[in-house]
Amino acid sequence: xxxxxxxxxxxxxxxGRDNGPCLVVDLDVxxxxxxxxxxxxxxxRVFYAVKANPAPEVLSLLASLGSxxxxxxxxxxxxxxxxxATPDRISFGNTIKKERDVARAYELGIxxxxxxxxxxxxxxxxxxxxxKVFCRILCDGSGAEWPLSRKFGCAPEMATGVLEHxxxxxxxxxxxxFHVGSQQTDPRxxxxxxKSAADIFRDLAERGITLQMVNLGGGFPTxxxxxxxxxxxxxxxxxxxxxKHFGNRLPETIIEPGRGMVGNAGMIEAEVVLISKxxxxxxxxxxxxxxxxxxxxxxxxxxxxxxxxxxxxxDGAPTTPCVIAGPSCDSVDVLYEKKPYELPISLEIGTKVxxxxxxxxxxxxxxxxxxxxxxxxxxxx
Amino acid sequence: xxxxxxxxxxxxxxxGRDNGPCLVVDLDVxxxxxxxxxxxxxxxRVFYAVKANPAPEVLSLLASLGSxxxxxxxxxxxxxxxxxATPDRISFGNTIKKERDVARAYELGIxxxxxxxxxxxxxxxxxxxxxKVFCRILCDGSGAEWPLSRKFGCAPEMATGVLEHxxxxxxxxxxxxFHVGSQQTDPRxxxxxxKSAADIFRDLAERGITLQMVNLGGGFPTxxxxxxxxxxxxxxxxxxxxxKHFGNRLPETIIEPGRGMVGNAGMIEAEVVLISKxxxxxxxxxxxxxxxxxxxxxxxxxxxxxxxxxxxxxDGAPTTPCVIAGPSCDSVDVLYEKKPYELPISLEIGTKVxxxxxxxxxxxxxxxxxxxxxxxxxxxx
Numbered sequence: 001x002x003x004x005x006x007x008x009x010x011x012x013x014x015x016g017r018d019n020g021p022c023l024v025v026d027l028d029v030x031x032x033x034x035x036x037x038x039x040x041x042x043x044x045r046v047f048y049a050v051k052a053n054p055a056p057e058v059l060s061l062l063a064s065l066g067s068x069x070x071x072x073x074x075x076x077x078x079x080x081x082x083x084x085a086t087p088d089r090i091s092f093g094n095t096i097k098k099e100r101d102v103a104r105a106y107e108l109g110i111x112x113x114x115x116x117x118x119x120x121x122x123x124x125x126x127x128x129x130x131x132k133v134f135c136r137i138l139c140d141g142s143g144a145e146w147p148l149s150r151k152f153g154c155a156p157e158m159a160t161g162v163l164e165h166x167x168x169x170x171x172x173x174x175x176x177x178f179h180v181g182s183q184q185t186d187p188r189x190x191x192x193x194x195k196s197a198a199d200i201f202r203d204l205a206e207r208g209i210t211l212q213m214v215n216l217g218g219g220f221p222t223x224x225x226x227x228x229x230x231x232x233x234x235x236x237x238x239x240x241x242x243x244k245h246f247g248n249r250l251p252e253t254i255i256e257p258g259r260g261m262v263g264n265a266g267m268i269e270a271e272v273v274l275i276s277k278x279x280x281x282x283x284x285x286x287x288x289x290x291x292x293x294x295x296x297x298x299x300x301x302x303x304x305x306x307x308x309x310x311x312x313x314x315d316g317a318p319t320t321p322c323v324i325a326g327p328s329c330d331s332v333d334v335l336y337e338k339k340p341y342e343l344p345i346s347l348e349i350g351t352k353v354x355x356x357x358x359x360x361x362x363x364x365x366x367x368x369x370x371x372x373x374x375x376x377x378x379x380x381x
Numbered sequence: 382x383x384x385x386x387x388x389x390x391x392x393x394x395x396x397g398r399d400n401g402p403c404l405v406v407d408l409d410v411x412x413x414x415x416x417x418x419x420x421x422x423x424x425x426r427v428f429y430a431v432k433a434n435p436a437p438e439v440l441s442l443l444a445s446l447g448s449x450x451x452x453x454x455x456x457x458x459x460x461x462x463x464x465x466a467t468p469d470r471i472s473f474g475n476t477i478k479k480e481r482d483v484a485r486a487y488e489l490g491i492x493x494x495x496x497x498x499x500x501x502x503x504x505x506x507x508x509x510x511x512x513k514v515f516c517r518i519l520c521d522g523s524g525a526e527w528p529l530s531r532k533f534g535c536a537p538e539m540a541t542g543v544l545e546h547x548x549x550x551x552x553x554x555x556x557x558x559f560h561v562g563s564q565q566t567d568p569r570x571x572x573x574x575x576k577s578a579a580d581i582f583r584d585l586a587e588r589g590i591t592l593q594m595v596n597l598g599g600g601f602p603t604x605x606x607x608x609x610x611x612x613x614x615x616x617x618x619x620x621x622x623x624x625k626h627f628g629n630r631l632p633e634t635i636i637e638p639g640r641g642m643v644g645n646a647g648m649i650e651a652e653v654v655l656i657s658k659x660x661x662x663x664x665x666x667x668x669x670x671x672x673x674x675x676x677x678x679x680x681x682x683x684x685x686x687x688x689x690x691x692x693x694x695x696d697g698a699p700t701t702p703c704v705i706a707g708p709s710c711d712s713v714d715v716l717y718e719k720k721p722y723e724l725p726i727s728l729e730i731g732t733k734v735x736x737x738x739x740x741x742x743x744x745x746x747x748x749x750x751x752x753x754x755x756x757x758x759x760x761x762x
Binding site (some may be wrong): 005049050051054071072073074075076077079093094095096097098099116117118119120123138148149151152153154155158173182202215259271273274275276277278280281287289291295299302325327328329330331332333334337350363364365366367368369370371372373374 | 430431432435445452453454455456457458460474475476477478479480497499502504519529530532533534535536538539557563598651654655656657658659660661662668670672676680681706708709710711712713714715718730731744745746747748749750751752753754755756
């Protein structure tokens with residue numbers, strides 16, 4: 001909680017506008033985070049993962065600080081250009097692209113594309129000739145609070161063929177990317193993926209193709225309930241792993257922080273709508289229903305993956321275990337049940353709670369009008 | 382697939398407007414479904430679950446056919462009134478309501494409210510005096526493809542106290558509701574819940590309080606890949622269970638179909654963005670990426686719960702197992718992986734597929750702008 005957010009919320013209450021849940025994002029925190037990454041990884045370019053929070057104010061700030069951008073779609077490319085980034089600072093980082101979207105991106109000046117198969121390489125060769133491509137490889141996501149599925153990337157042994165195919169089609173086989181899993185709390189996890197990347201560099205060098213870049217992906221955590229290592233520790237561990245696997249011929253590197261850049265800059269204020277019991281048999285277990293849930297901002301509570309810190313005015317007072325659920329008429333809209341959440345006994349219907357670490361992956365995940373509830377209101381300050 | 386939907390999609394293609402996924406809903410199918418419910422349960426009032434698809438055209442059609450409406454929020458109440466329903470045909474069916482929303486609903490003329498605890502009864506007594514309330518009870522959801530969580534309802538033994546409390550506070554203790562689970566394919570599942578409801582009627586009668594209504598909830602299935610029993614079979618099974626537990630003093634009854642009313646009226650047209658392999662080790666398994674996924678319409682594929690029929694032009698040709706995923710840069714946006722989906726070998730990048738049974742729980746679940754992708758485009762014809 002920053003002073004600026006606190007003042008903003010107090011003013012909103014005084015004005016009587018605190019009528020529904022809202023997210024407040026403090027740009028000062030994002031500025032600090034950007035500088036933290038730049039200091040921890042001084043030779044690495046930062047490509048902010050726009051999907052984490054594409055608010056124009058966030059993009060403009062980062063553009064002005066010199067950040068590059070990892071985008072998932074043509075609309076994200078357009079938003080990023082509108083915020084002042086030049087096309088040479090934008091990567092089309094989604095491995096799943098319609099050919100006409102690749103063409104449109106090329107028209108907009110984009111020359112850097114992610115791929116993970118020959119089929120995608122062929123699209124790019126047809127409509128974005130001469131562009132740089134990097135191939136995403138699958139890697140072990142253990143140690144991440146949110147290990148990724150196998151949706152993106154190919155087996156490392158396939159990547160050589162994919163990049164060679166790109167080279168043959170006149171594209172620039174530029175490098176390798178991977179993602180060690182979202183909210184990765186173990187800085188050593190980059191090591192294994194960097195070993196695979198170095199192997200691919202060598203294999204291609206033997207075929208006369210010189211790769212230049214390793215995209216270290218995202219995965220940098222934000223603090224939720226548990227402490228996470230400082231970004232400096234990630235920088236050190238990554239530098240050690242790079243030196244170990246690439247020796248003194250270090251490649252260009254980029255990172256794609258999303259959560260790590262904006263997560264701790266945001267705070268949601270929500271309201272307790274109902275506190276009740278389901279049955280006498282459940283003892284002291286209470287159900288606490290908030291006016292925010294899985295469908296209007298907190299989608300990342302799916303499978304109880306992300307456990308947000310929830311602050312109340314009564315913090316410090318005795319607690320009881322609570323199931324926490326959202327306001328919708330949808331049975332899956334339960335935030336924490338498998339592992340109930342301790343909240344103060346004195347918590348009352350109608351009081352406000354603060355949900356920390358909600359600057360990333362909340363606003364645009366919000367449903368358009370699920371159950372009639374409006375999308376999450378957002379203020380960037 | 383109806384002829385009207387087929388013609389609409391053909392026309393859209395001819396006009397070159399088939400640029401992204403879209404849902405087409407055929408009102409004729411909804412009209413038939415409404416009549417089917419009315420015939421199968423002639424003494425039961427239909428309260429359409431607005432959340433399933435709140436398109437104004439859908440609400441207007443149902444209002445004109447005489448339907449009542451189950452709403453989840455004040456915006457849904459306002460949408461329903463705007464579509465021509467009178468307040469006496471609207472239930473505020475969400476058990477989780479802000480007191481100021483109850484007050485606003487009362488102002489709009491709503492006099493029928495769901496509750497599942499004394500705390501909610503007290504809100505209603507304060508700001509919606511004299512209204513009718515029904516208490517939702519928990520019941521066994523076995524047999525449902527989507528069993529509900531314990532989010533809504535209280536243990537049947539608590540319901541008596543909740544309704545007695547309502548009576549004491551000057552509200553009309555009106556009845557009992559339950560939900561046997563979404564996409565419930567066993568018509569006999571209403572029996573157990575109706576036994577609990579009859580017990581509550583008796584307990585309250587002994588205390589001098591006469592309940593009048595049983596809300597049989599939703600759960601009526603729509604056809605996805607497997608056939609489901611006809612609505613007539615539900616009508617028969619429910620009538621038998623009502624007679625068994627209530628004898629010749631049958632209560633008023635209402636049903637709240639959502640999926641069963643609009644599910645089969647809608648069809649999504651989507652496009653194959655990419656087909657690839659992850660590794661040689663996976664044999665013939667392919668990954669098929671569509672331009673629609675969990676975040677722009679198909680949220681109900683969560684945990685692979687709803688398995689939509691996917692039609693392609695090559696249906697009937699030899700198939701291979703496929704993992705199906707959405708277009709976003711989000712690792713959880715995978716539709717079917719645990720149990721891969723058989724799709725024709727000849728399926729190609731760029732071809733269209735049709736996803737059936739998508740009239741319910743698609744449009745408003747769609748995210749506002751996740752990964753820059755727009756919400757699901759919808760046409761009501």
